[in-house]
Amino acid sequence: MKLWGIDLGGTKIECAVLDSDNDMRVVARKRLPTESAKGYDHILSQIKRLIDSVAEEVGERPVKIGFATPGVSEPDTNLMKNSNTTCLNGKPMQQDLTDLLGIPVKLANDANSFALSEALMGAGKDYPDAEVVFGVIMGTGVGGGLVVNKKIIGGHHGIGGEWGHNILEENGESCYCGKSGCVEQVIAGPALERFYEQQSGEKLSLKTILEQYHEGGNVHATATIDRLLEYYGRAISTLINVLDPGLIVIGGGVGNIDLLYGEGYERIKKYIFNNRVVTTPILKPKLGDSAGVFGAALL
The missing domain is CATH 3.30.420.40 (ATPase, nucleotide binding domain)
Structure with missing residues (x-):
């Protein structure tokens, strides 16, 4: 077929x-x-x-x-x-x-399609017992998709998985959604670049900020990446506390930052409701830019 x-x-x-x-x-x-x-x-x-x-x-x-x-x-x-x-x-x-x-036509948002394809064809193939898979998008924006028992959970309002518009930082930057301090306004790529510029007075790409963080000596780059890791740990912990997925897959440009899977993983332990123990597999996607269209076909 x-x-x-x-x-x-x-x-x-x-x-x-x-x-x-x-x-x-x-x-x-x-x-x-x-x-x-x-x-x-x-x-x-x-x-x-x-x-x-x-x-x-x-x-x-x-x-x-x-x-x-x-x-x-x-x-x-x-x-x-x-x-x-x-x-x-x-x-x-x-x-x-x-x-x-x-x-017949079936629609799902792009984050849910990403989650479905990774669950069934990508990273999830190595975790067949993962009943709950959450797909995170961290790039120019922040979104997410939820798959339970190989089925997208769209939710009562159609917003299942939309973790990017929960408040992460009190009194933070205004978001187009009408709130302030949303996850997207804290750890998305443009938000991190904005924070660096506010701290340093200099506008740099996230790629350059990350390079300068690894080189050392740039206190503003250090502060920016530390902010990413800390708030990432806090935000991901809420997903685990509520859903306790068997697998989290992180797509998007920010999701390519290797620190998220090491130091970022350690930060989750500070906030999880599990005696600081985290065993959730958190992985990069396997399907690359194919995830969206493959997920659509799998609908």
């Missing part, structure tokens, strides 16, 4: 077709630009154009399809919300895609 998925990003739309009868072998992959500045209807037309092209390539059309989307479909209204591709917000995207394509 062929599994079809679409990863709808801000700049590109990717389609993948997997063969579920042959160890999820990739049958086809193709991308088109999203061209979101041209609006919602144009995005839908790009999606159909991409699917038509891939269908011609593989010699068959999908009978159903999954989508990894920025934002989420509100369960009560079936309208999109919380998308940084803002033209999607308020649109009945699942219904519109169903009407456009003439087949």
Whole structure:
């Protein structure tokens, strides 16, 4: 059986077709630009154009399809919300895609799709007994996805796994979500760069800040990375305290920082409700930028 998925990003739309009868072998992959500045209807037309092209390539059309989307479909209204591709917000995207394509369509946000693919095809393959898998996204923003017994938990409001908009720092920086001091405003890449600039008066990339931290001698770089590790430990501890997952997988650019898996892991012990004992496997993803589109297909 062929599994079809679409990863709808801000700049590109990717389609993948997997063969579920042959160890999820990739049958086809193709991308088109999203061209979101041209609006919602144009995005839908790009999606159909991409699917038509891939269908011609593989010699068959999908009978159903999954989508990894920025934002989420509100369960009560079936309208999109919380998308940084803002033209999607308020649109009945699942219904519109169903009407456009003439087949059943399932949507999940990109973080949940990441979590699902890593649980079933990526890092989770080495932990088959992990009933609960949490996928963390730490990059320009902070998000998350929750998978329980191989199924995405979207939640009552469709926001299951959204740990990035819990308050981590009292009286912290304002967030677009309306609160202040959210996880995203503390340990996302831009937040760390902003903190360094506030402390030093100099604007540097997170990559350079990290390099200077390892070189030593830059007190502001040291303070910035120590801030990341401390607040990372505190934030991850809340996930473990509430969900106690059998596996956490961390994607995104900030998630590539090796310190998170050493010193950052030690910081979790300060806050966990388990006598300072942590045995949760916390790993980098195995699927790279394939996670979103593979997760969509697995829907």
